[in-house]
Amino acid sequence: MPHKIPVGISRCAMGDPxxxxxxxxxxxxxxxxLGHCFDLHAYCPEVAIGMGVPRPPIHLIVSDRLRAVGRDDPAIEVTEALEAYGDQIVPEVENLRGFILMQRSPSCGVRTTPHYKADGKGVLAHDSGLFTARLRHHFPHLPLEEVGRLNASSLRENFLTRVFAYDAWHRYVAPDLRPARVIEFYTAYKYLLLAHSQPLTRALGQFIANARMLGPKQFASEVRGKMMEILAHQASREDRTNALMHSQGHLKGYLSRAERAELAQLIEAYRQGHKPLSAVLTMLRHYLPRSPHHFIHSQVLLAAEPAELGLCEFR
Ligand code: SF4
Incomplete structure (x- = not known):
């Protein structure tokens, strides 16, 4: 990693009591x-609003709106304080490229927080905590993930991919939102996007082709949103194989018959689960210098993937 990427995290996940x-x-x-590649910035919204430790537990109830009230003492209400804190730290979150949040928390949950009926009995839905909802409101494309889900290597890899992309966007596109720059970024991600969802990537290509009426800022925001949405899909082996075959197609003209056959066999072995992705990527990268075409050299799909950075296995 050339630099550590700034990422927010719920403070209790850092080991703070x-x-x-x-x-x-x-x-x-x-x-x-993840500390190897992320510069972790810890936040505890409930402590930050002055609730102290220990404190009476709160939970979320659905009444006229979603409210954070005391679980054992309904007279306690911190709805507005939690939301105001989410608004207050916007300038800090501007500099973050992802946020790792504690599951099931009334403040920090991303998708698992129980929303109770107004009388506190019975769960109506599982969704975000109040602090996380404010993060989403201000930063709809910021990669969010729950701490517990990051124990699964496939979900961890997906989060890393999204954070890397969001960070790359801020370094290469955000300072210069001209449509040409946005399209250059999308083009570099094209095969990685295909590996995550072929239909959504094709739809994004059509959107870009027909978006001439949009202003540069809106165009950039729409493209970034759609790219982050596509990357949130788990990359399947079939879709990855498809993207690898597209990459192979760009190199074919520069390979001997035997080299072409060997590469095709390797991709097929990956598709069948007999070879790791890294084996195919290594061979593609080996042949890459033979192609004079910028398009294939620029493909993020062929750059180091999280597993190759040693970020997917952990015991
Ligand atoms: S989950 Fe609770 S304790 Fe942990 S950071 Fe969020 S508010 Fe604080």
Whole structure:
């Protein structure tokens, strides 16, 4: 990694004893593994609004709107305080390229927080905590993930891919939002996007071809949003194989018959699960210098993937 990417994280996941009962939920995956590539910035919204440790536990109820109230004492209400804190730290989050949040928390959950009926009995839905909802409101494309889900290597890889893309966008596109720059970025990601969803990538290509009426800022925002949405899909082996075959197609004219056959066999072995992705990528990269075409050299798909950076295995 050329630099550590700034990423927010729920403070209790760092091992800080800030939970309502004075405990923590340290995640070694976050601090020991992801800490290699992320510069982690810790936030505890409930402590930040002055609730203290220990504190009465809160939960979310659905009444006229979503409210954060005391689980055992409904007279406690911190809805507006939590939301105001989410608004207050916007300038800091502007500099973050992802956020790792504690599951099931009324403040920090991303998709697993129980939303209770107004009387507190019975769950109506599982969704975001109040702090996370404010993050989403201000930064709809910011990659978010729950701490627990990052224990699964495939979900971890997906989060890393999204954070790398969001970070790359901020370094290469955000300072210069001209449509040509946006299209150059999308073009470099094209085969990686295909590996995550062929239909959505084709739809994005059509959107770009027909978006001449949009202003540069809106165009850039729409493209970034659609790219982040595509990358949030898990890359399947079939879709990855398809993207690898597209890459192979660009190199074919520069390979001997025997080299072409060997590469095709390797891609097929990957498709069948007999060879790792890294084996195919290594061979593609080996042949890459033979092609004079910028398009294939620029493909992010062929750059180091999270598994090759040693970020997917953790015991
Ligand atoms: S889940 Fe969020 S609010 Fe709760 S202790 Fe952890 S950081 Fe603080």
């Amino acid at each position: 800030v939970r309502y009962n004075g405990s923590h939920k340290h995640s070694k995956v976050c601090t020991e593994l």
